[in-house]
Amino acid sequence: MAEENVKSEIDSEAPVFHLQRVYLKDLSVEIPHAPEIxxxxxxxxxxFQIDSEDxxxxxxxxxxxxxxxxxxxxxxxxGFLVESCEAGIFEIRNVEQEQRTLLKGITCPNIVYPYLRANIADILQRASFPPVHLTEINWELFYQEKMKKSESNGKNNNKIEN
Incomplete structure (x- = not known):
């Protein structure tokens, strides 16, 4: 019985990082010059512009x-304008603040981004356009650039534009 209590205490203090759900939060497609386009x-x-937030x-x-x-x-x-927001819900428990920040800024976007890419490619194909496959993103580099911009202008501006 005492061993179970000790094991239970250790388990309750162990770091936890679980994906609970990934979902399409928002999606809009506009083709303002159809059918001529x-x-x-x-x-x-x-x-394209891309941004992450938690x-x-x-x-x-x-x-x-x-x-x-x-x-x-x-x-x-x-020709077209697609605006999309893909989100994930994650359980992050018993993790130090610095590590928690890295999980939210790097690991979580790495998990969510493939779903966003697939949804954008799919909706464009359904709208009669060739699928657009967004480029891979190095979320670690994205996060580092975001932190540099945040420090330099006191804001949390982390958009990528191309």
């Missing part, structure tokens, strides 16, 4: 969300 053979120019929830739960905007331009016209 489908007849335009101009080579498209793709632009929000503390109750009971050691954290939501980490990645927001992405993809714009396709053909000359001066917008």
């Amino acid at each position: 489908f007849l335009d053979n101009t080579p498209p120019k793709l632009e 929000k503390e929830l109750e009971n050691n739960m954290v939501e980490v969300a990645i927001k992405c905007t993809v714009t396709c331009k053909l000359k001066d016209k917008v």
Whole structure:
């Protein structure tokens, strides 16, 4: 009985990191110049912006969300505009604050991002466009750049633009 209590205490103090759920929080597709845009053979120019943020929830739960905007331009016209937000709920317990910050800034986005990429590729294909496969992101580098920007201008501005 005493061994069970000791084991229970050790287990209750062990670090915990669990993915609870990944979900599509928001998705919008606009094709402002349809149907004419489908007849335009101009080579498209793709632009994207991406940002991550986290929000503390109750009971050691954290939501980490990645927001992405993809714009396709053909000359001066917008071919399509996709705005998407993919999020995950994670349980992070018994983890030191520094490690917790790294989990929220690097590990969680690494888990959520493939779902975002797949949803954007899928919705564009369903909208009759070739799928756009977003490039891989080095979330560790993204996080480091985010921290540098945050320190230099006192804000938490961590957008990537391309």
